[in-house]
Amino acid sequence: MLDSIEEISHRINELGNKSTQVLLFLSFAMVSVATLETIKDAPTAALNSALWWWKCALIPILLSVVPLKEVRWKTLTWYQWIQRMRVGLIWLAVALIVFGLISFFKA
Numbered sequence: 001m002l003d004s005i006e007e008i009s010h011r012i013n014e015l016g017n018k019s020t021q022v023l024l025f026l027s028f029a030m031v032s033v034a035t036l037e038t039i040k041d042a043p044t045a046a047l048n049s050a051l052w053w054w055k056c057a058l059i060p061i062l063l064s065v066v067p068l069k070e071v072r073w074k075t076l077t078w079y080q081w082i083q084r085m086r087v088g089l090i091w092l093a094v095a096l097i098v099f100g101l102i103s104f105f106k107a
């Protein structure tokens with residue numbers, strides 16, 4: 001059981017790293033939209049749509065980096081729940097990012 005907890009704990013850490021990478025991508029994406037909006041002939045509706053989707057993607061990503069392992073330390077069922085939750089939140093954020101990318105490329 002201890003090996004299983006360690007494996008899941010390691011996977012939770014990996015998912016936390018992925019969340020951080022997605023958060024970094026979102027920050028660069030939002031900066032690029034802000035930069036493009038300063039251009040005189042920029043299609044602001046498409047850029048605003050992209051920015052809206054990416055702001056929505058921030059919510060699941062920020063929720064996925066909350067340090068929940070400390071709530072119930074080294075409890076297998078808790079760690080399994082955290083792992084599933086983080087995977088779901090990351091996939092939700094990726095889907096929202098894709099919708100934002102579609103809007104961004106329309107601009």
